[in-house]
Amino acid sequence: MWSNRIMYTQFVKNTRHVLTVSAVCLGLISNAQAQSAAEQAVEAAKQYSGVTLNVLYEAGLQPLDPKNFTGPLWEELTGIKINVIESPVDQMFTKAMQDFRSGSGGYDLLNVIPNQLPDLAMSGALEPLDDYVDKYNYHEELQGIAPVYRDNQMKVEGKIYALPDDGDVLILYYRRDLFDDPANQSAFEEKYGYPLAPPETWQQFSEIGQFMTDAYEPETYGAGLLRQPGNAQYMFQERFRVEGGRFFDPDSMDATVNSDIGIKVFTEMRAENSWMPPGVEQWGFIEAFNAFLAGDIAMTISWPPVGRWAAGYGKGTEALNWIPETKVADKVGYALPPGGTPELAVGFSLAVASGSANKEAAYLFAQWMNSEEISLQRVQLPYALRDPFRTSHFASEEYRSRWSNAGEYLDVLQKGAETGLLDLSLLQTDRYEEALRQAISRLWSGEDAKKILDDLAEDWDQLTKRIGVDKQKRVYADWASKPNAYP
Amino acid sequence: MLKTLLDNDRTFRYLLVAPAVFFILLIGLYPFIKLIIASFQNISLFDDIRSFQGLLNYERLLSDDRLWHSIVRTLLFTAVALPIELVLGYLLAVLFLEKIPFKAALISIILLPTIISPIVAGATWRLMLDQRFGPVNQIISWLAGTDVKLLWTVSASLVWPAILIAEVWQWTPFMFLLLYAALSNVDREQLEAAQIDGASWWMTFRRIVLPAIMPVMFIAVLIRALDLFRVFDLVWTMTQGGPGTATETLSIYAYQMAFREFEISYSAAIAFLVIVLLTVFVVAALRRVEVSR
């Protein structure tokens, strides 16, 4: 117990988490005042002391939260052990499904990518959570989750299957010093006839990028975007819709991704590569943020951690020692990407596996992690990949004072959470995405845009036919009717 | 005497093979039967349907362009990689037959690629060929005198060369090892006699060397051909079959169908087709060895 305490003190020092201390004491607080959701979860979970929960997490940085922070803390509070099982993100769905079909009950708590929620829920792999939410009075705190996540990443056919737990959104990061430079400003305005500012359209994005590349190449390029097919498919989904594209014809369920809009977006995406750093086609999250931190690019669009790490947040944390030192710490500006409706790419919700032998304990752990108190700390873990997803996170004075313009950062995230676009979600979504990923990798390899998109539409139509046109049509109509499906 | 030794004790001889047969049946037979049954069903992990649907999956095989493309691709890759490995391996073996200082040490080092896991070989070559952080583009840039940024694992015209480089790098040493051993056994006196008789290099090779190393070469080629035909790990780490399906080999396609798309029954039909094709090929090839012996 005491050695644990010391470990925690160390941890608190390391990560400068004053709040952790109060959380450690949570279990000791008397029941004098009304219990918070976190306290209730801890109280109720104590009956499961000695149990081990298997929790499925995306491999990489994500598991550091349960391994270093919530896991040990939860064990100390309740006696329940957390065993983190890591899987590459593209294997998570396979693993969860395999486990469910095999009936082996290998997982208790799952991290579910929200657009795969329908598949998992409808096949019976997930446990409905409404009864637990009632039982442990979690409704009120659930309301504190930003609406776009709460309304779209929680329910399937009216039932709660998962707790939205990650405010993933792709926003624009830019170099304020380059954008504010008077010489750049006058030169840009003279050439293009409008002031130099974060781009609001993709046309502007392209012009600004070209301008910056011309001015600073090869030290700095105009932008470097996520081009690896696994990441780039989200950027395509966003741009395609920003430009007015629709994925399917709602009546026939024919894929309309090969429309002129699709071709335009594909063509533009490839054209932009010419002024981005050579080899940008291979860039994923790591490459793009490395380049941004090193000052190699003036703009990038990526997940929220980039914004924190670029500002120098988390510097000196051991778990982040693989991140090169940021050279742009005080120069990072935040904005919504062109079009103003960022992709709510990926994200994670916490769901209880229906095959679990410890469903209630698993739910309680999820409620506790997801609660106002604990989640606020989790999204501030310097090494975490969990991004602010509650109204209170965006407003947190503590978070807003983490670095000089952390307030701006949180404001942009909050705006994104209002206008953001949902990832396409259908039955067997993963297969549609796989086809899209393949299309994008063909795009980089130089094939004709129209041909690729025609093939993609053909692939999608085949999938739809195999799954059942009417069945899929209903699911699509349901998805498309959500306010954040199309701008 | 010999006859009695061989003939007595029937139980003993069967006892000796029993564990092997048991293991192979245990792990081999059930899955095989399961496979055949599943291939006539309509199983997908997404739902609980288990209905039989006759030959539908097999009909689908015939019209599945992606499958046939992956088979052709795999065969082409085998047809290109194998001769390169064979020739390079042979040349290396000839070189090392001569007296060379530190021969044993050099051979040990050359063998390194063959013993590392294909997964690691793939990862290593992704590092080597990274357009920015990798040394290959850097070296090419030096040689070319200008900055060269080849997208080895992205652009359609370079992915196959990239995989080929990794494959040849990893398995040429294997060919070398086998051929080196075989060449060491070639009768030196016979070679010298041929030389004195003024036989040309080609004649010597065809009449003396080739027959001597033929059995080894045949086995080596067979082993490598089968490994190449089911190549998975190396391609998986380097490209995952991309861009698009440009490097999707048969094994990768089968994996995608079974474990990404959950088309269990259809992937069973694919597996059955592959097993039938391979068995016919292998049995024919092995019978040839037996006959030629």
Add this chain to the structure above:
Amino acid sequence: MNRRDTGWRLWLRFAIALGVTLIFAFPVYWLVAISFKSPEEVYAYPPVWFPQQLDVSSYLTLFRDGDVVAVWNSLITAGISTVLAMLVGTLAAYSIVRFRTGGDHLSIWIISQRMIPPICVAFPIFLLYVSWNLVDSYVGLIMLYTAFNIPYVTWMMRGYIQDIPIELEQSAMIDGLTRWQVLRKVVMPMARGGLFATAVFTFIFAWNDFIFALILSKSEVVTYTVKVTGYFGSQSTFWSKISAMSVLGVLPMFVVVATMQKFIVRGVSMGAVKG
């Protein structure tokens, strides 16, 4: 000594051989070098050829997070299955050679089992293991690797055993040894070189397996090949972890091959020749 073995010819050959060796060794060096680079050096452009100092933090991370267990898992599964496969396969080979058990059919049937691409039977095996509750277990992987290596062992050992003069066994039996004793005291020692060489390769095959381990492991028995590919995340490709884990996974192989080199070179060729 031949004239060709002296003077500049010798050194020319050495230079060529050295060059070839360097080409084959360089990617391995690069892998090792990356595992010792600092984060800045890993992502440096132009690439850094020689790390400034040996940064072992990649390895420390693997040890601290317990990722190295994967190497241990590989050792257990590959090690035990190698012993089992050698035992079972050698016995079968002896029976096939000395008693012509099953004629050509048995041996061809056995070897043809090795030709089946793992991916083809992976799913049925997964289902089988689910019903036997063997997913994510040592026993499951060991059984699988054993079964898949028996054909190879049988095939190779067949060649070695054919080489053992039958007269030796005859005289041993005349001396009163039982069949089992003949096998243990005459055949096994005679085939020692072959046993070693075959065992090394059997071990390598099991060690390098990826597909089965990928499909049949979940959290407990994750082998090192699966672990390495796990670092190719969509949000994070950890090159330093990938390279460090690869080095840890390749190291045992290097040790085995370095100590067994004599057996391997001779063994492989003989096995193949007699195959």
